[in-house]
Amino acid sequence: MNTSTPAADHYRQVLDRSCSRLAGADLPWMNKLRGSAMERFAARGFPTRRDEDWKNTDVTALGAGRFASCLPVVPPVASAYPEIQDAHRLVFVDGGFVSAAERTQPLPEGVVLTTLAQALVDDPVGIARWLAKRPERGEHAFFDLNTALMQDGMVLRVPAGVVLEHPVHLVTVSTGGERASWLRHIVILEEGAAVELVEDHITVALFDGPDLSDSVLSISLADEAELLHSRLQRAGKQSHQLGMIHVEQGARSVYHLQALSLGGALGRTELRVAQRGPEAETQLAGLSLGLDTQVQDFFTFVDHLAPGGASEQAIRAVLAGSARAVFNGRVRVARDAQGIDANQSSRALLLSEDAVANARPQLEIYADDVKCTHGSTVGQVDDEALFYLRQRGLSAQQGRRLLLEAFTAELVELFPEGDVREHVQAAVARWLRVALEGRR
């Protein structure tokens, strides 16, 4: 059964060498979980463009990379970490937890906010079922390798009825040097709990060469729980960012994800949501900004399994150079899930002839009383609008910038007000300056 390929041999070696330093290293069931995930990876290999879900996103080069993990962590200067006022902050550098960078406020009674390694010491049984979950049609190399090699991660559990006053800020830093980070996070909100989570992925290029950040975030929302989730991916040129988010929603629960994806050689955000309880609400706002040969990929699967639910997905991309944006949006409405309202829209603006946007909505509807819409457009900056602005004295560049700011503003304004939105606004403004004026 032990398939031998160069990639499989490499990552088996990584696992063997780093085993003792991984979360839950002394738990036999964890080692078994890792071992079988590694063998699934060995058998399956990396996805190719023949795989339906990877048709427009080529990971051949990434698969050929020989990333190391569990090397001694070299933390960057503290000022490199993004700040969010009053947030509870956890920082991981190349997959390793940096305790010196932790900043937590007093937490309400019963709230658990800790690392995966610690949670596996405190409550291994409670954690086991979350780690063993395997997503439907979501198993691929990057999920298997994450299960096999998970170094650490964040665990957040909020008891029923508790509303966290301050956001939880999860910072992931990549440093180059052919280092990989494999992080596994778990967020459990019990009935009526409410949390704001901010995930920040940055690169601080301490070493030469590419890096890989591969994370799986499992979210469980009980009835009427609410999670406002912002994900800011501001990666360096040679970073590869793969983020998998798996959400289970109970009745009348609310899950909002606002995601910014810019920088990096490759950014792929996978969102898989199962609405298990009735009248759940899911919202995704995804903004991709691509330059050079970057690929920014949003992959979503919203599974409406109960009646009365709603899902709203808005994807926007601005692409320069020969960048590519990909949106795969799958919505399934089960036979008994009546009264579903599911909408998808994707719009891309291309700033150059070589930029490409692929949008692929897939609707699978088995119920009869539903409202499902999808729309997708790809275009350039509106010439008549630009002429109007220039006729009033704005330069072509000023005009283009204004039109692009307006195009992105619709999604930027969905990020929570304050530090988070300001970080997003600043990143978008900087990106537009680079894309329009070539200034780095």
Place this chain on the structure above:
Amino acid sequence: MGHNEHKRGEAMLEIKDLHVAIDGQEILEGLSLTVKAGEVHAIMGPNGSGKSTLAKVIAGHPDYQVTSGSIRFKGRDLLELEVEERAREGVFMSFQYPVEIPGVSTASFLKAAVNAVREHRGQTPLDAFDFLTEARSAMKLVKMDEALLQRSLNEGFSGGEKKRNEVFQMALLQPSLAVLDETDSGLDIDALRQVAQGVNALRSPDRGMVVITHYQRLLDYLVPDHIHVLAQGRIVRSGGEELARELEEQGYAKLLGEAGLERAAAQAV
């Protein structure tokens, strides 16, 4: 206004034997027109005669190719200048169909526009407070609702609001030459009167105006110094107020027929 000052009587705009094509099709076929500072010229003509093309060529729309002829503005070759350079030098075009731009607030766009023009004139940029003060006084001129400043540019504006917004911007930018492209179209009689009053208030000895219209009714409120009839890409008649009355009574067909333009006359019925 520094170097933008221009005295009544001096030629502000000189168009000579202008030929213009779009997608290879010739639309203006030898148009000549001189507008002096302080004058208001009306350009009338049937649909398809090239009126809007004239406005867009003066403003510098990139889709129109000037194949021969010249346009001089305050003595300079206008055709050498980019769209925004013309605007900053004092050319303003009021759009027949002002573009709706979602997500761009009218206020922030106009502040950028005013300051681009001011910078070009060597003036200090306006801060938010001074801009608002100037904007408020300009809005009064066309009785425009102040709330529109905070809305996205022209988005969801009524036809009347869009045209008021154009004249308001003209008041704010204080151009030397204003080209008004069918500013009367789509307006009811009250809105027409208010917009025309706004334009009248902006008449000045050092400003030239070219008012393009299909109908004579605008000229009841905005009495021009000269009237020109445009047909088949050329000016075929010029005159004073009496020409507008003649057109109102007899229509374009008769006038064009007399000018030997049977094709245009047949289309103008």
